[in-house]
Amino acid sequence: MGKRFMRFAGAGVATAGIAVAMILGTAGSAAASIVPVNHVELCAEGNYSVYFGSSARGGWTSREVQPGQCSFIDMYYAGSSLEVLNVRGVYNTSENTFQIATVSYFPGVSGLGIEADGTTANSGAGAYIQTF
Numbered sequence: 001m002g003k004r005f006m007r008f009a010g011a012g013v014a015t016a017g018i019a020v021a022m023i024l025g026t027a028g029s030a031a032a033s034i035v036p037v038n039h040v041e042l043c044a045e046g047n048y049s050v051y052f053g054s055s056a057r058g059g060w061t062s063r064e065v066q067p068g069q070c071s072f073i074d075m076y077y078a079g080s081s082l083e084v085l086n087v088r089g090v091y092n093t094s095e096n097t098f099q100i101a102t103v104s105y106f107p108g109v110s111g112l113g114i115e116a117d118g119t120t121a122n123s124g125a126g127a128y129i130q131t132f
Contacts, residue, residue: 035111
């Protein structure tokens with residue numbers, strides 16, 4: 001009776017381990033797809049507006065997102081070519097702009113989230129981005 005119980009208990013532990021691995025594996029892949037393919041979510045969390053441009057699109061620029069706001073931007077592109085997005089801020093005291101960062105992105109392969117944070121202090125040196 002002892003061996004039968006051990007065999008049954010071992011099978012239960014193995015089954016539980018597989019179930020946990022499946023749940024964790026699913027959670028990881030769901031977290032990786034926050035923004036839909038062919039889209040960029042641009043958020044302005046600093047004290048300045050933000051936008052980005054793409055030289056691959058002939059100098060095209062996104063709409064300007066105001067502080068405290070987020071916007072989904074459709075980046076539909078036939079294919080999955082690499083694009084380099086030039087993220088820029090707009091000073092909160094003038095219409096002048098400043099460079100924050102560049103981000104590489106494959107529109108046909110994934111979505112991209114860009115959150116602009118920090119302040120325009122020290123000529124924009126306090127501004128930075130986080131991607132998700």
